[in-house]
Amino acid sequence: MSTAPANAAAPHEIRIVLCHTSHPGNIGGAARAMKTMGLERLHLVNPKHFPSAEADAMAAHAADVLASASVHSHLDQALAGTVFVAACTARSRGLSHAVLTPRETAARLAHEASRGPVALIFGPEKYGLTVEEVSRCSVIAMIPANPQYSSLNLAAAVQLLAYEIRLALEATETYPQEAFEPAPYEDVERLFEHLEQTLYDIEFLDPRNPKRLMQRLRRLFQRARLEREEVNILRGILAAAQKRQRSG
Numbered sequence: 001m002s003t004a005p006a007n008a009a010a011p012h013e014i015r016i017v018l019c020h021t022s023h024p025g026n027i028g029g030a031a032r033a034m035k036t037m038g039l040e041r042l043h044l045v046n047p048k049h050f051p052s053a054e055a056d057a058m059a060a061h062a063a064d065v066l067a068s069a070s071v072h073s074h075l076d077q078a079l080a081g082t083v084f085v086a087a088c089t090a091r092s093r094g095l096s097h098a099v100l101t102p103r104e105t106a107a108r109l110a111h112e113a114s115r116g117p118v119a120l121i122f123g124p125e126k127y128g129l130t131v132e133e134v135s136r137c138s139v140i141a142m143i144p145a146n147p148q149y150s151s152l153n154l155a156a157a158v159q160l161l162a163y164e165i166r167l168a169l170e171a172t173e174t175y176p177q178e179a180f181e182p183a184p185y186e187d188v189e190r191l192f193e194h195l196e197q198t199l200y201d202i203e204f205l206d207p208r209n210p211k212r213l214m215q216r217l218r219r220l221f222q223r224a225r226l227e228r229e230e231v232n233i234l235r236g237i238l239a240a241a242q243k244r245q246r247s248g
Contacts, residue, residue, distance in 0.1 A: 016041065031059040045077075086119070099139070102161050143161075195217065
């Protein structure tokens with residue numbers, strides 16, 4: 001008889017997302033790292049070279065992970081349907097997202113994966129994730145490293161996080177399960193688009209000088225972990241404000 005808790009997450013709910021990867025060998029190395037830890041959902045956003053013989057060679061016996069990888073032109077496509085997203089980055093870039101260790105990140109991913117698909121995203125080797133890409137995430141995962149030499153190979157970073165995720169999935173302790181239906185990624189993104197347009201309509205946001213208002217509002221709502229019904233309520237309020245503005 002299984003001893004897994006009722007709210008245990010399945011590994012197939014966890015996506016590893018590689019953005020704009022330059023070297024196909026790193027894709028293969030990431031696939032190998034994933035398979036050794038029981039992860040199988042690889043998503044690639046605009047890879048420079050894929051498919052690739054070099055990726056196949058580096059994947060060794062993880063060719064099945066490469067063969068089933070989903071390739072996308074935009075990050076939004078890779079995150080569609082997710083209920084929680086973590087960004088692996090070496091710098092906080094002045095953002096006020098919660099910054100977690102790999103172990104803390106893995107625990108959150110395992111917990112949230114009991115509700116639906118989750119994702120852990122990695123940026124390109126040279127520059128990492130952009131501010132815009134990080135803004136689409138719920139938390140930041142930061143690997144503690146030597147501040148004088150914090151550079152870490154992409155496949156090695158995936159291996160480290162994948163190991164922590166495996167430990168978290170096998171842990172018998174779980175977070176208390178909260179009874180709510182989280183809003184999927186695309187619903188939250190549509191809310192942000194609606195909010196931005198409404199702020200323009202009511203002249204609260206100046207399109208010539210928007211500054212970082214939307215970035216701050218994104219972080220506010222991401223911390224709130226919006227439910228599907230809450231998104232619908234907020235969009236109803238925005239629609240009413242737009243209607244009042246047009247009729248006034």
